[in-house]
Amino acid sequence: MSSSGQEIEAKFFVQDLGRIQTSLQGLEAHLVQSRVLETNIRFDLPGARLRAEGRVLRLRQDTAVRLTYKSASKKQEGVLSREEIEFAVEDFEKAKRFLEALGYQKLVYYEKYRTTYELNETLIMLDELPYGNFVEIEGENIEAIRVSAQRLNLNMEFAAATSYHALFERVRKALNLSFQDISFANFAGIKVDATDLGVHAADS
Numbered sequence: 001m002s003s004s005g006q007e008i009e010a011k012f013f014v015q016d017l018g019r020i021q022t023s024l025q026g027l028e029a030h031l032v033q034s035r036v037l038e039t040n041i042r043f044d045l046p047g048a049r050l051r052a053e054g055r056v057l058r059l060r061q062d063t064a065v066r067l068t069y070k071s072a073s074k075k076q077e078g079v080l081s082r083e084e085i086e087f088a089v090e091d092f093e094k095a096k097r098f099l100e101a102l103g104y105q106k107l108v109y110y111e112k113y114r115t116t117y118e119l120n121e122t123l124i125m126l127d128e129l130p131y132g133n134f135v136e137i138e139g140e141n142i143e144a145i146r147v148s149a150q151r152l153n154l155n156m157e158f159a160a161a162t163s164y165h166a167l168f169e170r171v172r173k174a175l176n177l178s179f180q181d182i183s184f185a186n187f188a189g190i191k192v193d194a195t196d197l198g199v200h201a202a203d204s
Contacts, residue, residue, distance in 0.1 A: 007084035012202035029119040078159025110182035130187035
């Protein structure tokens, strides 16, 4: 998240996440967070009102527990920009019960492994999801994101200007999947390619 309270990021589907990590190490990028499993629950009001408005309410657990709100996003040159409010909470289960008591319901559960680097005042997230590998670049503005993408040989034209949940919905439709949760267990034995995701590999 930028200093202005805006989340400004670009997301790229990649075929070789290991090559990206090797490039980051060669560029002497700073390792912010070693590979860690994230568990996430995205909540919504009955009738999925938040999703219909493009807004997000998420509870996440990795090395800490965080509650996050994101406003509807604006898209420009493959980059998403939106207001983000995030803060730490003490207990994942208590926070979950709190939200449910207020009438919020689970929209989707999802898992991913994330490794985070800092390069040229941008954060580079290496994300391993059950349906594919991605690089997220977050910075203060589009130009900073573009510079980091170029240094990592990622094609900005192939930035996927959408959410991981929306990408999953494409996969679910393409492969006729019956499950709703994005877990590694659910995707065991299922092969997903760029066509299923509706994207192009940015590192090809």
